[in-house]
């Protein structure tokens with residue numbers, strides 16, 4: 001029988017980061033039902049935003065992850081296209097000024113280097129923006145990375161540390177005896193193990209069910225348009241205040257919310273394609289979308305950045321953010337199922353938070369004292385076998 005010290009389920013940015021770190025102390029198998037980075041981690045934007053996070057614990061967590069990014073390329077021995085290009089949140093609507101002013105004050109108090117710009121200052125950094133915009137917030141600390149390269153880089157570095165990776169293999173059951181994990185059943189056979197990490201992203205609830213654990217992580221669908229390759233035109237990442245309002249305000253507070261939960265996210269890849277997003281909707285795992293969503297995203301983006309109007313869209317992608325309801329992931333052991341760990345639910349921040357997640361899972365399973373202040377708020381104590 002095949003035996004491993006640990007089995008990580010899921011080969012997105014989260015599972016590959018965990019496998020890489022866990023391999024410091026254990027012989028690890030990573031099981032992925034499709035391919036590395038082929039689900040949400042391959043259908044998302046590339047932003048490592050700090051200024052968009054909620055003050056308090058979310059910023060503390062994001063900063064810890066951002067710090068790891070500083071040396072990650074060196075550590076993983078490859079380019080992940082990490083770039084400190086800065087980030088901007090465009091304020092399109094006078095009604096958002098008050099909300100954004102207080103947002104900036106809170107972010108500055110939380111130690112984020114962010115400033116409020118007027119329309120002219122914003123357009124001097126991003127000439128593609130419309131003249132009518134009211135202003136923007138700007139932070140030099142915001143950065144970006146290529147998410148596809150990130151999952152691959154973690155996976156390759158994990159392999160160098162001895163991790164075995166089995167793609168196109170699905171975990172179909174978790175074997176529990178006397179309240180302890182003893183193995184997993186996969187589509188390519190049984191693996192004995194005492195530790196299973198559920199890094200299934202939006203599918204984590206289904207995986208938890210296999211261990212008799214009720215875990216509510218909902219897929220929150222997002223659509224992004226991808227343009228043809230063009231010369232550099234967008235510098236760093238751009239969001240709009242509607243994106244922040246959609247993320248931070250209740251429906252009651254955010255009365256002018258556009259259809260499909262649309263809020264601008266605009267960036268340009270190193271190879272020249274524009275990534276134009278995005279929507280936020282609960283539609284289960286339904287991948288089929290109607291043309292109206294694509295048109296609505298394009299209308300929203302070209303209104304704020306009219307210079308992108310003539311650029312051709314070559315395709316779109318649909319991803320499912322793993323949504324927990326409070327904007328924070330769950331990183332915890334499950335009470336009543338020894339050896340079963342959940343590390344999922346990063347919603348729209350999984351790329352930003354992947355580096356710290358691997359470290360936190362290791363601290364959790366090795367009972368390390370370090371990082372406890374980052375771990376505690378992610379341990380929801382609602383994870384119990386039923």
Ligand SMILES: Cc1cc2nc3c(=O)[nH]c(=O)nc-3n(C[C@H](O)[C@H](O)[C@H](O)COP(=O)(O)OP(=O)(O)OC[C@H]3O[C@@H](n4cnc5c(N)ncnc54)[C@H](O)[C@@H]3O)c2cc1C
Nearest residue numbers: 010012014033041044045047171201222319349350351352
């Ligand atoms: C439109 C959009 C834009 C985004 N933009 C950003 C951004 O700019 N910055 C940012 O930080 N985040 C962003 N995100 C969020 C980010 O993409 C996610 O938080 C992150 O990719 C989640 O990674 P994951 O590894 O948890 O999930 P996934 O990438 O979905 O990985 C989970 C893996 O588990 C596998 N799996 C599931 N069940 C099984 C099973 N039974 N057996 C084996 N394998 C299984 C799946 O095949 C999948 O590969 C965005 C998301 C979307 C949708």
